[in-house]
Amino acid sequence: MGIGDKIQNKAQEASGKAKEAFGDATDNERLQAEGVKDQAAAKAKQAGEHVKDAAKDVKDDLGK
Numbered sequence: 001m002g003i004g005d006k007i008q009n010k011a012q013e014a015s016g017k018a019k020e021a022f023g024d025a026t027d028n029e030r031l032q033a034e035g036v037k038d039q040a041a042a043k044a045k046q047a048g049e050h051v052k053d054a055a056k057d058v059k060d061d062l063g064k
Contacts, residue, residue, distance in 0.1 A: 009049070
């Protein structure tokens, strides 16, 4: 996983947390739900990237 992808995913997760918190503070359910959705999407992307990294590590180990 590239460093740019890691940064984007963390930024999306942080943005989602901020949206959720702002939605909570203002009783805006739509914004709160959007924040939760953004966090879930970022975490799913991170999980996918971790799987790719693990597969690459296994491939590298088998090549030795």
